[in-house]
Amino acid sequence: MLYVCHFCDTFSSMRTLKQPKVSILLPSYNRAYLLPFTIENILEQTWKDWELIIVDDGSLDNTDEVIKNFDDRRITYIKHQVNAGEAAARNTALAAARGEYIANQDSDDEWFPEKLEEEVYLLDRSPARVGAVYSSFHKTLFDGSEEIVPSAIHHQKEGNLVNTFLRSDFYITGQALLIKKECYKNVGGYDEKLRVLNDAEFLIRLASQYEFVHNPHVRVRIKRFEDSISRNFKMRLVSREYILHKHEDLFKKFPDSFARYSYRIGHTHALLGNTDKARMYLRKAFVFSPLHIKYIAAFLLSLTASSWLYRTLGRLKTKWM
Numbered sequence: 597m598l599y600v601c602h603f604c605d606t607f608s609s610m611r612t613l614k615q616p617k618v619s620i621l622l623p624s625y626n627r628a629y630l631l632p633f634t635i636e637n638i639l640e641q642t643w644k645d646w647e648l649i650i651v652d653d654g655s656l657d658n659t660d661e662v663i664k665n666f667d668d669r670r671i672t673y674i675k676h677q678v679n680a681g682e683a684a685a686r687n688t689a690l691a692a693a694r695g696e697y698i699a700n701q702d703s704d705d706e707w708f709p710e711k712l713e714e715e716v717y718l719l720d721r722s723p724a725r726v727g728a729v730y731s732s733f734h735k736t737l738f739d740g741s742e743e744i745v746p747s748a749i750h751h752q753k754e755g756n757l758v759n760t761f762l763r764s765d766f767y768i769t770g771q772a773l774l775i776k777k778e779c780y781k782n783v784g785g786y787d788e789k790l791r792v793l794n795d796a797e798f799l800i801r802l803a804s805q806y807e808f809v810h811n812p813h814v815r816v817r818i819k820r821f822e823d824s825i826s827r828n829f830k831m832r833l834v835s836r837e838y839i840l841h842k843h844e845d846l847f848k849k850f851p852d853s854f855a856r857y858s859y860r861i862g863h864t865h866a867l868l869g870n871t872d873k874a875r876m877y878l879r880k881a882f883v884f885s886p887l888h889i890k891y892i893a894a895f896l897l898s899l900t901a902s903s904w905l906y907r908t909l910g911r912l913k914t915k916w917m
Contacts, residue, residue, distance in 0.1 A: 613670070621686050621693065621701070622638075623651045623653055631659065633706075640709050653681070654677060660673070676688065681791050683789075695777060696776070697719060700771055700795070711731060716774065722809050731814065732813060734816070735818045745768075763852070764857065768799060768808075769816065786798055787842075836864075855883075855888065856885075858884070859894060866898055
């Protein structure tokens with residue numbers, strides 16, 4: 597196992613193993629209690645030609661001691677001295693990655709043993725316009741409900757998915773993806789300004805230049821724990837606003853998607869009592885889709901400046917958040 601420090605520039609001289617086919621990026625922050633399961637899960641993959649790059653993002657627990665228990669030359673451990681966020685940790689791992697393909701894993705998710713092998717097979721046989729392959733995944737939500745993504749109602753599951761992601765028809769978790777490393781050179785890494793939803797934003801950039809292949813088998817199991825940063829409702833709302841503004845020109849090429857995304861942000865602000873922001877985003881939804889009854893009603897309700905009235909009469913939901 598290789599241990600290096602953040603900002604270390606000696607990767608090339610210290611890494612003497614042959615180039616792997618797959619580089620697995622695993623950021624972790626105070627997840628020592630979950631890491632043994634995650635690493636064992638990766639070791640159980642039927643595809644063995646990989647390297648695992650674990651980035652400890654300034655953890656205050658015994659993460660380093662846990663990782664020392666795994667004596668495998670394919671594992672690299674990098675330590676951030678301060679917590680820089682998930683996107684920064686993934687970018688650190690990406691900079692150290694030597695594989696042809698990139699896989700992302702989290703400390704609270706599980707891969708089925710065949711996951712990498714099946715995805716490598718599909719990506720190896722895909723045309724140049726394909727940048728990534730993904731497997732269906734089983735998702736357990738915070739409220740205990742479960743779903744398979746993508747579901748049977750999602751008709752377009754591969755090919756050009758840029759409008760699918762803009763509309764939030766369904767979202768491919770990063771743990772279900774296998775991505776050509778060359779894609780990162782063209783679309784960039786993960787946006788470090790986003791503390792959450794950085795993978796969703798990356799998907800938009802990836803889909804704007806590459807197509808996707810779908811493996812219909814469920815090969816990933818996603819769970820959300822109490823300490824998951826993705827549970828931060830307000831942080832997700834801020835990230836949604838950032839994504840809309842960053843990709844506004846792209847969104848406007850798909851007016852229905854722009855209206856839908858703006859409505860959802862505005863609706864959430866209205867429920868929180870942020871009247872001015874609610875009205876701004878709901879107005880955008882109305883302008884770009886003026887015949888949509890829900891958008892018209894929401895915008896008119898926002899003009900009352902009463903979040904109580906909006907919640908009472910709107911009877912709308914924010915499940916998407």
